[in-house]
Amino acid sequence: MILQKIRTENMYLYYGNKMALNNVSISIPEKQVTALIGPSGCGKSTFLRSLNRMNDLIDSVKIEGNIFVDDINIYDKNIDVVNLRKKVGMVFQKSNPFAKSIFDNVAYGPRINGNNNKSELKEIVEKSLRDAAIWDEVKDRLHDSAMGLSGGQQQRLCIARTLAVDPEIILMDEPASALDPISTSKIEELIFQLKENFTIVIVTHNMQQAARISDNTAFFYLGELIEYNKTKKIYTNPDKKQTEDYISGRFG
Amino acid sequence: MNELKQKIDITKKKFRWSDYIAERIIKSVAFLSITFIVLIFFFVFRESFPIFNFSKDAEHKTEQDSSKQAQSNPNEIQEQYGVPAPEPEKQEQYGVVTSDTLTEATIQTSTQETAQQASAQPAKQEQYGVQTADDTSMIENYATSESKATEVSTTDNNKHALKTLVTKDWQPVSDNPRFGLLPLLLGTLKITIISMLFAAPLAILAALYTSVFAPKRLKEIIKPAIELLAGIPSVVIGFFALMIMASFLQDLFGYATRLNSFVGGIAMGLAAIPIIYTITEDALNAVPKTYYEASLALGASKWQTAFFVMLPAATPGIFAAVLLGIGRVFGETMIALMATGNAAMMGLNPFESVRTLAATIGAEMAEVVFGDTHYNVLFLIGSLLFIFTFILNAIAEFWVKGRLMKKIQGK
Amino acid sequence: MILKRFKRDAKGFFFEGLTLVSALIIITILIVMLVVIIIGGKSMFTWEFLTSFPTEGMTQGGIFPALFGTALMVIIMSIAAVPFGVITAIYLTEYAKENSVIARSIRFAVRTLAVIPSIIFGLFGLGFFIKFVGTGMDSAFMGGQLKWGQPNILWASLTMALLTLPVVIVSVEEALKTIPRELREASLALGATKWQTIRRVVLPGSYSGIMTGTILAVSRGAGEVAPILFTGAAYYLATLPGSLSDQFMSLGYHIYIMTTQSANVDQTLPIQFGTTLVLLLLTFSLNIVAIILRYRIRRRRIA
Numbered sequence: 016m017i018l019q020k021i022r023t024e025n026m027y028l029y030y031g032n033k034m035a036l037n038n039v040s041i042s043i044p045e046k047q048v049t050a051l052i053g054p055s056g057c058g059k060s061t062f063l064r065s066l067n068r069m070n071d072l073i074d075s076v077k078i079e080g081n082i083f084v085d086d087i088n089i090y091d092k093n094i095d096v097v098n099l100r101k102k103v104g105m106v107f108q109k110s111n112p113f114a115k116s117i118f119d120n121v122a123y124g125p126r127i128n129g130n131n132n133k134s135e136l137k138e139i140v141e142k143s144l145r146d147a148a149i150w151d152e153v154k155d156r157l158h159d160s161a162m163g164l165s166g167g168q169q170q171r172l173c174i175a176r177t178l179a180v181d182p183e184i185i186l187m188d189e190p191a192s193a194l195d196p197i198s199t200s201k202i203e204e205l206i207f208q209l210k211e212n213f214t215i216v217i218v219t220h221n222m223q224q225a226a227r228i229s230d231n232t233a234f235f236y237l238g239e240l241i242e243y244n245k246t247k248k249i250y251t252n253p254d255k256k257q258t259e260d261y262i263s264g265r266f267g
Numbered sequence: 268m269n270e271l272k273q274k275i276d277i278t279k280k281k282f283r284w285s286d287y288i289a290e291r292i293i294k295s296v297a298f299l300s301i302t303f304i305v306l307i308f309f310f311v312f313r314e315s316f317p318i319f320n321f322s323k324d325a326e327h328k329t330e331q332d333s334s335k336q337a338q339s340n341p342n343e344i345q346e347q348y349g350v351p352a353p354e355p356e357k358q359e360q361y362g363v364v365t366s367d368t369l370t371e372a373t374i375q376t377s378t379q380e381t382a383q384q385a386s387a388q389p390a391k392q393e394q395y396g397v398q399t400a401d402d403t404s405m406i407e408n409y410a411t412s413e414s415k416a417t418e419v420s421t422t423d424n425n426k427h428a429l430k431t432l433v434t435k436d437w438q439p440v441s442d443n444p445r446f447g448l449l450p451l452l453l454g455t456l457k458i459t460i461i462s463m464l465f466a467a468p469l470a471i472l473a474a475l476y477t478s479v480f481a482p483k484r485l486k487e488i489i490k491p492a493i494e495l496l497a498g499i500p501s502v503v504i505g506f507f508a509l510m511i512m513a514s515f516l517q518d519l520f521g522y523a524t525r526l527n528s529f530v531g532g533i534a535m536g537l538a539a540i541p542i543i544y545t546i547t548e549d550a551l552n553a554v555p556k557t558y559y560e561a562s563l564a565l566g567a568s569k570w571q572t573a574f575f576v577m578l579p580a581a582t583p584g585i586f587a588a589v590l591l592g593i594g595r596v597f598g599e600t601m602i603a604l605m606a607t608g609n610a611a612m613m614g615l616n617p618f619e620s621v622r623t624l625a626a627t628i629g630a631e632m633a634e635v636v637f638g639d640t641h642y643n644v645l646f647l648i649g650s651l652l653f654i655f656t657f658i659l660n661a662i663a664e665f666w667v668k669g670r671l672m673k674k675i676q677g678k
Numbered sequence: 679m680i681l682k683r684f685k686r687d688a689k690g691f692f693f694e695g696l697t698l699v700s701a702l703i704i705i706t707i708l709i710v711m712l713v714v715i716i717i718g719g720k721s722m723f724t725w726e727f728l729t730s731f732p733t734e735g736m737t738q739g740g741i742f743p744a745l746f747g748t749a750l751m752v753i754i755m756s757i758a759a760v761p762f763g764v765i766t767a768i769y770l771t772e773y774a775k776e777n778s779v780i781a782r783s784i785r786f787a788v789r790t791l792a793v794i795p796s797i798i799f800g801l802f803g804l805g806f807f808i809k810f811v812g813t814g815m816d817s818a819f820m821g822g823q824l825k826w827g828q829p830n831i832l833w834a835s836l837t838m839a840l841l842t843l844p845v846v847i848v849s850v851e852e853a854l855k856t857i858p859r860e861l862r863e864a865s866l867a868l869g870a871t872k873w874q875t876i877r878r879v880v881l882p883g884s885y886s887g888i889m890t891g892t893i894l895a896v897s898r899g900a901g902e903v904a905p906i907l908f909t910g911a912a913y914y915l916a917t918l919p920g921s922l923s924d925q926f927m928s929l930g931y932h933i934y935i936m937t938t939q940s941a942n943v944d945q946t947l948p949i950q951f952g953t954t955l956v957l958l959l960l961t962f963s964l965n966i967v968a969i970i971l972r973y974r975i976r977r978r979r980i981a
């Protein structure tokens with residue numbers, strides 16, 4: 016049986032008075048890739064960011080309904096948000112390495128967890144960089160600034176940085192949208208490998224990409240979850256007219 | 268891999284000491300800036316308070332003050348400090364007190380009337396060798412006005428002082444001390460008006476130039492240059508006014524008194540220009556581009572747009588700029604001390620010497636006897652200055668900002 | 679061509695010219711001031727002038743103690759003002775909710791601090807540091823002996839720190855705001871706490887802002903005279919201040935004294951110009967560095 020890693024129930028989210036998510040209920044299975052698609056502004060990022068409580072940073076956000084990770088309601092008032100984010104990592108649309116060396120970027124997570132053991136750090140950094148398929152490109156310049164890497168490399172470095180914290184879930188918000196085709200395909204390949212060990216939720220505006228890499232696809236429209244199913248099903252035989260219209264490129 | 272790793276517990280809020288402490292400290296420190304404002308007002312006002320306390324007589328006050336010294340040896344303190352209502356004999360002792368840290372020093376001193384320099388007597392200098400600043404200035408009094416010691420003792424009538432506050436005479440050191448604030452107020456006002464007449468148009472027009480007309484390259488020179496002007500210490504501006512401007516303007520206009528409210532006003536205008544300029548420029552830049560473009564589209568020329576669209580739209584900001592400029596001039600001390608002549612006169616003639624409120628504090632605080640009426644009155648002036656600039660700033664902050672918001676968003 | 683334009687748009691020419699002339703007048707005054715002081719002081723601007731003590735009743739010699747006193751004062755001032763300012767700026771950008779009452783009150787307080795006349799700080803230094811804290815310390819630790827209850831370099835520096843606090847806060851706040859939100863989010867998403875994020879990401883990214891703030895504060899503090907008139911500055915001292923409870927000489931105060939309180943102003947004219955030039959160069963170079971740094975930070979925000 017496939018474990019349901021993330022589950023939301025009747026979730027509403029407001030920015031001030033403006034509703035951004037409208038009654039979203041979804042179950043996301045463990046160790047699969049789930050893609051969120053939909054036209055821009057439909058609430059994909061908003062939904063993704065509420066899974067590791069990144070929306071807490073925005074004062075105006077109000078959330079109703081429940082979100083469970085491993086059957087724990089993550090909006091419960093006893094939840095330790097810091098630890099939650101260690102468990103639910105995130106890769107952003109725009110690659111955002113720190114202005115530090117490549118090594119220090121990847122070692123950031125372990126270090127804030129109190130790991131200052133040099134050889135252990137080295138091990139973690141190497142493993143994370145390997146897992147993120149960037150080791151060969153940077154192994155000779157680990158102590159150069161991360162800002163000198165290309166966009167695609169920076170993004171994979173950010174993925175390595177997330178892996179180094181050893182999360183269970185990785186949220187990705189259009190991780191390849193700003194990249195060239197070659198980098199994009201590298202990232203896609205990487206995602207495919209990562210799902211062996213991680214539950215991945217990825218936002219993409221690129222429908223071919225979603226079709227290529229995901230097991231499940233959720234289609235959002237105006238803050239509502241219109242349709243959610245196996246990717247194959249969504250792309251070949253969607254239940255809803257809106258989904259079909261979107262996938263066939265009639266809007267969005 | 269997932270099976271191997273120990274699961275992170277997210278169900279219990281972990282208490283993190285460093286975060287907790289950091290947040291506490293940061294919050295309390297940030298809160299201190301509010302506390303500072305309150306403290307400043309409180310302590311400045313506190314020192315002026317005895318003025319209003321005229322039910323108590325001089326002796327009572329002496330007791331109060333010495334108790335404030337927390338049962339320390341009152342004689343010692345009187346010697347060095349003069350806090351308790353001083354008697355003339357006590358003052359004589361100033362000369363012989365030596366400080367433990369300074370071994371040998373001579374004091375170059377002269378009169379306290381800053382404009383008219385008089386030479387001090389070398390013999391006295393030797394005698395008063397090693398003193399702290401207020402002590403030295405007390406000595407200074409000695410060096411110049413021999414009769415002062417007897418005068419000081421008569422100044423202890425607060426009731427009398429309070430009555431004289433609204434008179435035309437500022438004669439804090441005399442047989443019959445009078446603390447009339449009117450000439451100081453008038454002097455400050457004169458200076459403020461003159462400096463604003465000079466600085467406000469210049470700064471506002473210059474801001475209009477850089478934000479509307481100036482080519483980019485010129486703008487990038489003028490803006491930092493005016494920022495640099497803001498960085499020039501007022502004592503340097505005062506020096507320039509005293510040494511160069513005063514003579515130059517006197518030659519130009521041919522008036523009699525070299526240092527007067529006109530020279531002082533212009534010099535203070537120089538200090539106010541950067542403030543007015545910067546805030547006006549911000550206000551002009553905050554005017555939505557659409558105003559500018561719409562006006563041009565309607566066929567108005569660039570200068571018409573600048574003067575009849577941009578300028579009116581930025582009025583609240585410009586008003587705030589001028590208010591803060593006024594605040595700057597009102598409280599400016601060093602330029603006033605150096606370039607205005609420092610004579611407390613009542614006339615309206617801009618080419619007469621004046622004495623401003625701030626300069627009065629600066630010039631006389633160092634030579635008063637701590638705790639006596641004169642001292643209290645100086646702090647009272649300080650309280651007035653504080654309240655005045657506080658109100659100016661509050662108006663600029665709240666009222667003007669509200670207007671600006673309405674004006675830009677409401678239209 | 680200019681003539682043609684003039685005929686067609688005489689009014690426009692006049693009004694635009696008016697604004698240009700205003701800007702030029704300001705710049706001209708600035709330049710005249712600089713040139714006059716440089717010409718007047720350059721003959722005095724020697725190594726010896728900077729490194730020797732005044733002699734002959736301050737009519738000869740150099741300004742070393744004033745230079746030293748100013749430097750010491752701004753160092754102590756920075757030690758007090760910079761941490762305070764940085765922490766307050768951190769609070770305003772990282773902790774406070776943008777429009778909360780507390781944040782707005784603190785902002786208002788900071789701006790008020792920035793506009794309070796400097797002489798009021800002097801009065802506060804006298805009333806609070808010297809008469810309240812100092813005298814209190816004397817009776818508590820010195821057995822009533824007068825040590826702290828009188829003007830000294832510590833009280834003057836702390837008074838000046840209060841005056842320059844808003845300068846630091848504003849610069850640091852501006853720099854903190856240029857740190858992209860994405861970096862904070864990246865750190866938090868890695869499971870860093872807020873304080874870890876501030877310490878490891880936000881602060882390292884704003885060193886140049888902290889530098890700018892410190893430099894501006896130092897430049898301001900070095901030039902202000904009114905706050906130290908009666909909190910610690912001395913006319914003349916034969917020795918350098920050796921402890922926090924000593925008085926000190928300062929450049930600005932020296933200028934003031936020499937121009938208005940000296941027995942023979944004309945005789946010391948070169949010293950006056952020389953001292954003014956030194957102070958001007960000091961504040962000016964600090965300001966130029968700060969302005970360059972600030973423009974760089976601003977550019978980073980746009981980029």
Ligand SMILES: Nc1ncnc2c1ncn2[C@@H]1O[C@H](COP(=O)(O)OP(=O)(O)O)[C@@H](O)[C@H]1O
Nearest residue numbers: 030035053054055056057058059060061062073
């Ligand atoms: N910080 C915010 N404050 C207010 N509204 C926001 C904020 N972020 C996003 N929104 C709004 O919420 C809606 C969903 O945004 P988002 O989740 O970013 O969409 P997507 O990622 O699907 O393009 C949009 O209408 C957007 O304008």
Ligand SMILES: [Mg+2]
Nearest residue numbers: 059060061188
């Ligand atoms: Mg998005």
